[in-house]
Ligand SMILES: Nc1ncnc2c1ncn2[C@@H]1O[C@H](COP(=O)(O)OP(=O)(O)O)[C@@H](O)[C@H]1O
C-alpha cells in the first residue's frame with residue numbers, strides 16, 4: 001500500500017490532497033495553504049475523524065507553502081511511502097493532450113508556457129521541483145487545464161489574426177479543464193441523459209470561466225489564449241477590447257505594468273476598489289460593490305446566452321467553484337429572467353444549496369468540483 005499526493009498551485013493558494021493509491025483513490029486529507037504572502041496559513045480540512053485545523057505559517061511564498069504542506073502531511077501518511085505526486089499544470093499548450101510524466105524534457109517544454117500563464121505556470125513548475133526533492137523515488141505526473149478543450153472546433157480555437165499566428169500557437173486554449181472533467185464525469189454518473197446533451201458549466205472561483213459541453217466534449221470556452229479572457233474574475237479583467245491595450249501602451253505603460261493591472265488589479269477588485277472576494281462584496285453596502293457584482297453577473301448571463309446559441313439549445317446549466325457552489329445570490333441574479341432558456345430558479349433549493357436548484361424545463365445543478373480527485377485518478381492510472 002502507498003500514499004499519493006496532489007498539488008494544485010494557484011496564484012495565491014496551493015491546494016493539496018493526500019490519498020491511498022487505489023483504482024478509485026481513497027481520500028485521507030484535503031487542505032490548502034492560502035493567502036500566500038506575509039500572513040499565510042495552512043488549512044487541513046475536516047475529515048471523518050478530525051476537525052478543521054488552521055495553522056498560521058507567517059510569511060510564505062509558493063516554495064515555503066509547498067514545504068509547509070510536505071511537513072503537514074507526514075502524520076497523515078502514517079509512515080506510508082509516497083509512490084506518486086500529481087500536479088495541476090495550467091498550461092499544456094497544444095503539445096499535451098492528457099496526463100504526462102514530468103521528465104526534465106517535459107518540464108523544459110512547460111517552461112516555455114510561463115509567459116502565457118504568469119500567475120500559475122511558474123508556481124506549478126516550482127511545486128514539481130519541490131515535490132521531486134521531497135520524494136525523489138515518486139512518479140511525478142502533470143494534468144493539464146488545457147487538455148479538456150483540445151477538441152475545440154477551429155472557430156473556437158482561432159483568433160481572426162493572420163494565420164501564421166495560429167500556426168505558432170496563438171490559439172484559444174481554454175482552462176479549468178480538470179474542473180470540467182470532474183463535473184462532466186459526475187454528470188455522466190448521476191445524470192447520464194443530461195450528460196449526453198447540451199450543457200453549460202460555469203466554473204466561478206477566483207479564476208472564472210464557462211464551458212459549452214456537448215455529449216461530454218468541450219466545444220467552446222470563455223477563456224482563451226491566457227487565463228485573462230472571458231468572465232471578469234477576482235483580480236483579472238476578463239474580455240477586453242485589444243484597443244485598450246494599445247491605448248495603455250501609447251500612454252507609456254510597459255508590459256510588466258500592464259500585466260500587473262490586467263492580472264492583479266482588475267476584475268471584482270478593480271471595479272469595486274474594495275475586494276476581490278465575493279463574500280466581502282456581497283456583504284458590502286458600497287454602491288461600487290454592487291456595480292462590480294452587476295458587471296460580473298452581466299458577463300455570465302451574456303456568455304450563457306452565447307453558449308446556448310452555439311450549442312443549439314440548452315439541456316442543463318451547472319455551477320461550480322467557490323462562488324458557483326456557495327454564492328446563492330449570484331446564482332439567483334444570473335438566472336433572473338432566463339425563462340426563455342427553460343431556466344427557472346427554485347428559491348428554496350437555491351438557498352439550501354441542493355444539487356438541483358431549478359423547477360423549470362432545463363435543470364440547473366450545483367456540483368462541488370474536485371480537481372484534486374481528477375489528478376489523483378490520473379496518477380493512480382499511471383502508477384498501475
Ligand atoms: N459562502 C460564500 N459566499 C459567497 N462567495 C463565496 C463563498 N465561499 C467562497 N466564496 C467565494 O469563492 C471565491 C473563491 O473560489 P475558489 O474556487 O475557492 O477559488 P480558487 O479559484 O482559488 O480555487 C472567492 O471569491 C470567495 O469569496
Ligand SMILES: CC(=O)OP(=O)(O)O
Pocket residue numbers: 010011090120145175176205206207208227
Ligand atoms: C486558470 C485559472 O484561472 O485558474 P484558477 O481559477 O485556479 O486561478
Ligand SMILES: [Mg+2]
Pocket residue numbers: 010205206207
Ligand atoms: Mg481554482
